[in-house]
Amino acid sequence: MRTLAFLFLALLSASSWADRIKDLTSVAGVRSNQLVGYGLVVGLQGTGDGADIDFTAQTMKSLLDRLGASLATEGRRSDFDISQQQPRQLDVANAAAVLVTAELPPFAKPGQRLDVNVSTIGKAESLRGGNLVMTRLFGVDGEVYALAQGPLTVTGIGAEAAGSSVSIGVPTAGRIPGGALVERAVETPFGYADNIVLNVGSPDFATAAAIVDGINREFGEGTARAIDGASIAVRAPRDLDQRVSFMGMVGDLAVTPAEGPARVVVNSRTGTVVISRNVRVTAAAVNHGSISVRISAVNQVSQPNAFGGGDTAVIQNADIEVEEPTVPMFLFEPGVELRDIVDAVNTVGAKPSSLIAILEALKSSGSLRAELVVI
Numbered sequence: 478m479r480t481l482a483f484l485f486l487a488l489l490s491a492s493s494w495a496d497r498i499k500d501l502t503s504v505a506g507v508r509s510n511q512l513v514g515y516g517l518v519v520g521l522q523g524t525g526d527g528a529d530i531d532f533t534a535q536t537m538k539s540l541l542d543r544l545g546a547s548l549a550t551e552g553r554r555s556d557f558d559i560s561q562q563q564p565r566q567l568d569v570a571n572a573a574a575v576l577v578t579a580e581l582p583p584f585a586k587p588g589q590r591l592d593v594n595v596s597t598i599g600k601a602e603s604l605r606g607g608n609l610v611m612t613r614l615f616g617v618d619g620e621v622y623a624l625a626q627g628p629l630t631v632t633g634i635g636a637e638a639a640g641s642s643v644s645i646g647v648p649t650a651g652r653i654p655g656g657a658l659v660e661r662a663v664e665t666p667f668g669y670a671d672n673i674v675l676n677v678g679s680p681d682f683a684t685a686a687a688i689v690d691g692i693n694r695e696f697g698e699g700t701a702r703a704i705d706g707a708s709i710a711v712r713a714p715r716d717l718d719q720r721v722s723f724m725g726m727v728g729d730l731a732v733t734p735a736e737g738p739a740r741v742v743v744n745s746r747t748g749t750v751v752i753s754r755n756v757r758v759t760a761a762a763v764n765h766g767s768i769s770v771r772i773s774a775v776n777q778v779s780q781p782n783a784f785g786g787g788d789t790a791v792i793q794n795a796d797i798e799v800e801e802p803t804v805p806m807f808l809f810e811p812g813v814e815l816r817d818i819v820d821a822v823n824t825v826g827a828k829p830s831s832l833i834a835i836l837e838a839l840k841s842s843g844s845l846r847a848e849l850v851v852i
Contacts, residue, residue: 516612
């Protein structure tokens with residue numbers, strides 16, 4: 478019974494470390510595409526760009542011309558001298574020029590809706606209550622893939638009066654849920670390629686080999702082969718229905734990936750330090766302390782005697798103190814693991830900033846057997 482219980486716990490522990498192939502890889506060519514467009518937001522309550530932004534007025538004029546609304550001109554009209562006619566200056570206080578961005582997901586078909594983000598590029602103070610006029614969204618190839626239009630959702634609030642201003646959030650950016658319609662689909666090699674290529678999220682030769690072994694063990698030898706440490710070629714059925722079902726089964730297969738490389742990630746802004754489980758330290762002695770110097774100045778007045786004939790003078794006395802706290806030195810033995818490193822640093826009461834300095838010093842000395850990543 479003890480043997481069976483031990484085997485059960487071993488299998489349970491092994492299965493808990495297994496990951497699905499769909500969580501470890503992505504299908505080559507099946508990815509999102511970025512879209513961007515330039516448009517106008519109208520209906521603002523005087524918080525738009527105003528007359529100072531020329532391109533907003535030009536865009537409004539072009540839009541009105543396309544809609545058949547001709548702007549009147551001011552100045553002396555003459556049938557013989559057209560150059561004397563000047564266009565009327567637009568005060569677009571209720572409109573704002575914006576950039577519209579969206580992400581086109583893989584396999585998106587015409588008629589499907591996308592969420593879009595809208596951001597001002599001029600002097601508009603707020604987009605609250607605005608409505609985006611029909612905007613074309615372009616891909617990197619210059620083709621139109623979606624059209625966006627609709628009322629904005631803005632969470633930020635801004636107010637200004639009597640020289641004081643209050644801003645909560647970002648009122649110059651908003652979203653339109655489902656505000657874009659897909660007009661063109663992006664072709665992918667998924668339907669006609671002889672082999673479907675899986676790209677490993679964290680390239681590793683052992684992980685790629687484990688995925689190949691798992692697929693071949695389930696579907697037969699030769700179904701998958703490793704191209705390199707990051708790509709795996711999988712033979713898939715020609716029929717699209719069978720191909721989709723096959724890839725669904727491949728994605729649900731559980732394999733045990735290899736452990737990643739030893740890495741220490743340091744965020745110098747927040748003081749966050751993340752140490753992977755495989756970090757090792759060779760023999761090293763560490764002593765981390767700080768010297769504090771405190772200078773205090775005391776101003777005194779020197780007053781001469783009544784009949785001394787001297788002048789009153791101001792004298793500044795300085796008191797300098799130097800403190801060097803006694804910090805114990807701790808020793809790292811060869812092959813020290815993560816727990817020992819953390820325990821040793823906690824013993825001396827080091828703060829996150831001190832831990833970062835210790836890790837950087839260990840890396841510089843060659844004692845830290847890990848990649849140090851500073852973000």
